[in-house]
Amino acid sequence: MGLDVGKKRIGVAGCDGTGLIATELITIHRQSFTSDIEKLKKLIETREATKLVVGLPILMDGSLGSQAKQIQKFGNRISTILNLPIEYIDERFTSLEAVSELKAQRKYSSYEKGLVDCYAAKIILQRWLDQRHIAS
Template sequence: MERISALGLDVGKKRIGVAGCDGTGLIATGLTTIERQSFPQDVQQLEALVKEREVQLLVIGLPYSMDGTIGFQAKKVQKFAKRLSTALELPIEYIDERLTSVEAETHLKSQKKYSRYNKGLVDRLAATIILQQWLDQRRASLI
């Protein structure tokens, strides 16, 4: 299997959860949470991770509506993702991220690590779930 270096992003209005994967493409790990301030600052912070990890691809969670349509928030994420792809000169792939934040909160609560004051941890774990889903789908398609 070829080496893969991808970043998973959970893009929100206030924060961006960021996850990375090992070179084998087996395991996603939460890396950081970016507190959003402006697009240039978002790019600058992500650019550092892209260079450090030699990223080849961005996997971005797309918040489809529960009926499977692309709503207002998903369109905002797509617009941001396209700008980010251009700025970082990286391809993007989307993955359905419905309920990943709920899944992340549930997991953290079960681990007794959830705090409503630490939303960054939820965003980082949601990004990890997004990237892991993509890695699992990618691996399944290669079999």
């Protein structure tokens, strides 16, 4: 399962059974850590997810800023609680790509930021799937 973790929302994506195609699922509007975990847990169980792929906002110089470190802290915490392995992937420009994709599909609205997060999660997961496929 792919995650685009933000302070207000978590975009969530999943993939098909073959592990080739990522699709956007939902956006979790964050309320509390416990609530976020419960929502993720239900999705993981329903989709039988075996791994979390989390987008990491790496700075343009390739270093990890404070936001990336916060996401790693959150990711490591949920990985332990949900008992799932986690991998991080560079998420630079995924939100821009998501907006572009939504505009091309005529689905973009500046009022629906959650949809951008969900599509960004799909892009994050698709990048990871593609890299895994190329490596094998």
